[in-house]
Amino acid sequence: MNHFNYINNQLHAEQVALSEIAKSYGTPTYVYSKATIERHYHAFNTPFADYPHRICYSVKANSNIAVLQQLKRLGAGFDIVSLGEFHRVIKAGGKPEDIVFSGLAKTTEELTVTLDAGISCFNLESENELHRLQTVAEKLGKTATISIRINPDVDAKTHHHITTGKKQNKFGIDIETAKRLYKEARKMPFIEIAGVDYHIGSQITTLEPITKAVDTAIELIQELKESGIQIKHLDVGGGLGIPYKDEVPPHPTEYVNSIVERVKPYNLEIILEPGRCIIGNAGVLITKVEYLKKGEMKNFAVIDAGMNDYIRPSLYDAWQNIIEVNNNTDAEKFECDVVGPICESSDVLGKERTLKVNEGDLLALTSVGAYGFSMSSNYNTRPKPAEVLVDGDKVHLIRRRETYEDMIGPENLLD
Numbered sequence: 001m002n003h004f005n006y007i008n009n010q011l012h013a014e015q016v017a018l019s020e021i022a023k024s025y026g027t028p029t030y031v032y033s034k035a036t037i038e039r040h041y042h043a044f045n046t047p048f049a050d051y052p053h054r055i056c057y058s059v060k061a062n063s064n065i066a067v068l069q070q071l072k073r074l075g076a077g078f079d080i081v082s083l084g085e086f087h088r089v090i091k092a093g094g095k096p097e098d099i100v101f102s103g104l105a106k107t108t109e110e111l112t113v114t115l116d117a118g119i120s121c122f123n124l125e126s127e128n129e130l131h132r133l134q135t136v137a138e139k140l141g142k143t144a145t146i147s148i149r150i151n152p153d154v155d156a157k158t159h160h161h162i163t164t165g166k167k168q169n170k171f172g173i174d175i176e177t178a179k180r181l182y183k184e185a186r187k188m189p190f191i192e193i194a195g196v197d198y199h200i201g202s203q204i205t206t207l208e209p210i211t212k213a214v215d216t217a218i219e220l221i222q223e224l225k226e227s228g229i230q231i232k233h234l235d236v237g238g239g240l241g242i243p244y245k246d247e248v249p250p251h252p253t254e255y256v257n258s259i260v261e262r263v264k265p266y267n268l269e270i271i272l273e274p275g276r277c278i279i280g281n282a283g284v285l286i287t288k289v290e291y292l293k294k295g296e297m298k299n300f301a302v303i304d305a306g307m308n309d310y311i312r313p314s315l316y317d318a319w320q321n322i323i324e325v326n327n328n329t330d331a332e333k334f335e336c337d338v339v340g341p342i343c344e345s346s347d348v349l350g351k352e353r354t355l356k357v358n359e360g361d362l363l364a365l366t367s368v369g370a371y372g373f374s375m376s377s378n379y380n381t382r383p384k385p386a387e388v389l390v391d392g393d394k395v396h397l398i399r400r401r402e403t404y405e406d407m408i409g410p411e412n413l414l415d
């Protein structure tokens with residue numbers, strides 16, 4: 001069931017009109033649907049039935065603490081990539097043992113704080129990181145549980161900026177080196193080997209690279225077993241795509257089934273790290289049309305949200321649906337590019353669209369819950385937007401709009 005619908009020609013999130021949210025909280029504002037997040041969590045969780053698994057939501061996709069809190073209540077664990085994300089998870093009610101730590105530049109401070117707290121697994125990205133972690137663990141007198149992020153060298157067939165599992169990418173460790181490192185790790189007194197992990201890319205829309213990576217990992221796990229190294233879990237990362245335009249990605253059920261059927265004979269716990277697929281279609285960005293501008297070559301709808309609020313179209317050429325909040329208008333059709341206020345020519349949210357809007361009307365960018373607010377910035381000294389979460393007919397302000405003091409306060413003038 002879709003939780004963003006037109007009711008009496010007015011776009012709603014669950015039972016709340018987006019125009020009411022704009023009235024109360026201004027624009028641009030991110031609006032999330034609680035029921036959608038819940039549905040997506042269950043879409044991943046249910047097909048596992050009794051099979052041992054953990055769903056560790058990828059915090060970087062949307063790291064608002066209320067979103068993390070809801071996911072924790074649903075039973076999720078968390079995949080983090082920084083100490084900042086660790087603090088968010090703890091603030092949201094998550095426990096260190098719910099956390100796996102990914103990322104290729106973990107600092108000594110990050111390793112120390114998270115090991116001391118007792119996180120469940122470090123997903124290691126390099127030989128030197130393994131050595132650094134052993135040193136940190138020895139100093140603390142605590143055992144660090146690890147997985148090695150392999151680079152399965154599969155092509156996720158997604159945008160080149162979000163492909164991560166090819167040889168030439170900076171992520172992961174090639175299989176041969178990984179074998180050697182597992183053998184070294186086994187001898188380290190403060191390291192405990194638990195898993196194998198990878199993350200091959202994002203917005204993946206076919207099963208083939210996903211199953212290929214599982215097969216590669218299982219082959220490695222079998223080889224390790226023969227040399228006496230017992231792997232307990234396989235962490236397959238995230239990356240399952242969502243429909244933005246005309247993509248038809250596999251359903252989470254199909255995705256989970258294809259992994260479970262391969263892994264089952266080996267009795268491994270499965271860890272998933274979905275981000276986009278949980279939160280992407282659970283969010284819209286409401287924005288106001290400031291100006292309709294007729295140009296010589298092109299027309300422009302100039303809106304109050306820009307690449308600072310939502311960067312994916314500028315960064316990845318991502319296509320984003322842009323729809324009228326009020327479907328019942330006497331406005332004339334306007335063929336235009338939808339552009340933001342930022343002083344960059346790449347600040348285009350949608351190219352060659354047909355809209356029926358007047359100046360002052362509201363638009364919604366849909367499917368922006370993932371890599372939306374979490375990638376936003378203050379470029380051009382524009383405050384970050386508000387975020388609200390809708391639950392039925394209730395609206396929770398989960399992040400107020402930033403103020404000028406929020407932006408300028410940390411700075412100092414010269415003496």
Ligand SMILES: *Cc1c(COP(=O)(O)O)cnc(C)c1O
Nearest residue numbers: 058102199202238239273275276
């Ligand atoms: C970004 C990331 C994810 C989540 O990817 P999605 O495409 O949002 O599902 C999972 N694991 C790791 C290691 C990541 O870097």
